Amino acid sequence: MPAHIVSVTSRSPRAGKTLLASALCRWLRRGHHPVCPFVLCADPAPDPRSLHLLACAAGLWESMAPFGGPDSLAALTVQWDYIVVECAPATAPLPSPRFDLLNAPATPVELLDTVSGDTWLAPWYDASALFPELPPALAHLPEWTYQNAPRVGILSLPHLRNFADFRLFRGAEWISSPPHGLFNLLIVPASADESFDCQWLAETGLDAWLERQREQGCSILSSLSRICPGAAVAEGALRDFRAASLALGRRLPPPDPEETEFDALAAWLERHAGAARLRERCLGS
DSSP: OOOEEEEEEESSTTSSHHHHHHHHHHHHHHTTOOEEEEEEOOSSOOOHHHHHHHHHHTTOTTSOOOEESHHHHHHHTTTOSEEEEEEOTTSOOOSSOEEEEOSSSOSSEEEEETTTOOEEEEOOOOOTTTSOOOOHHHHTSOBOOTTTOOOEEEEOOTTBOOGGGGTTOTTOEEESSOOSSOOSEEEEOOBSOHHHHHHHHHHHTHHHHHHHHHHTTOEEEEOOTTOOSSEEOOTTGGGSHHHHHHHHTSBOOOOOOOHHHHHHHHHHHHHHHOHHHHHHHHHOO
C-alpha cells in the first residue's frame, strides 16, 4: 500500500513551514506511526538545520530529512506508511491533503485546510529552542570543523567544579603541566577551592606558562577570580553554543532539542487543529 502523504505549503517565505511539518511528524510519531519527512525542492539544497530538525521530529535522530524532486519522493512512497512533505515556494503543490500557511510569520498563525476549505488560527509557537537566534557576530564566523578547529586547552584543576561547562569543546586538551607549543584558546575553569588550586597553578608552573601564552597572542578565559591573565568568564557561560562559538572564533551547531520540545510542538498542533482533523488528514481516516 503506497504511503499516505500530507504536505505543508506557503506563499510567504519563512512562514513556518518547517515548524508545521515538524509538528505533523511528531504528532504521527507520538501515535506510533512510522513517518518520513521530505522537502520537495529544486536547487539550492535546503538548510541543513531544518533537515535535521525534521528528521528528529520523526524520531530519526541520526539522519537528515531527504529532499529533492518528485522522483525522489516517489521512491519513498514504497518504503514508508506516512510522509510529511514540506514544499518549497517554487514547487507545485502536491495532489494530496495539505495545510497552507496563509500569512508570513505573525500572530496568530493562519492555516488553510485545503481539503475542507476551512481556515483556523493558532497563536504563534515559540520556536527558539528549535531555531535559536544567532547574533550577527556569530552568523559571520566560519563553521567549526575538525580540520579548522583552533587548539584549545582546559586546565585540569584539582578542584575543578563542573566538567559539563566544557562539553562543547570537542578535541580540547586537558592540561596538568605546561605543554609545548602555542594554544589559540586556554580556559581556566571554576574551582571549588580557589586557594588550593591557585597554589597548585604556581607549583606546577602553569601560572607563569599562562602568562607566556597570553603574551604570544593566546586568548585566555578564566573563571578563577584570582587568576585572570585574560578575560573573565562566568561559571556555566560556555555551556551555551553561542558563547562557546564566540570564544572559539568558529560557529558551533546548535544543540539538538530535547524530545519534550517536539512533544510540546505536537501538542500545540493538536490543540489548535483538533485530533479528528489531524487523523483525517494525516492518517487518511
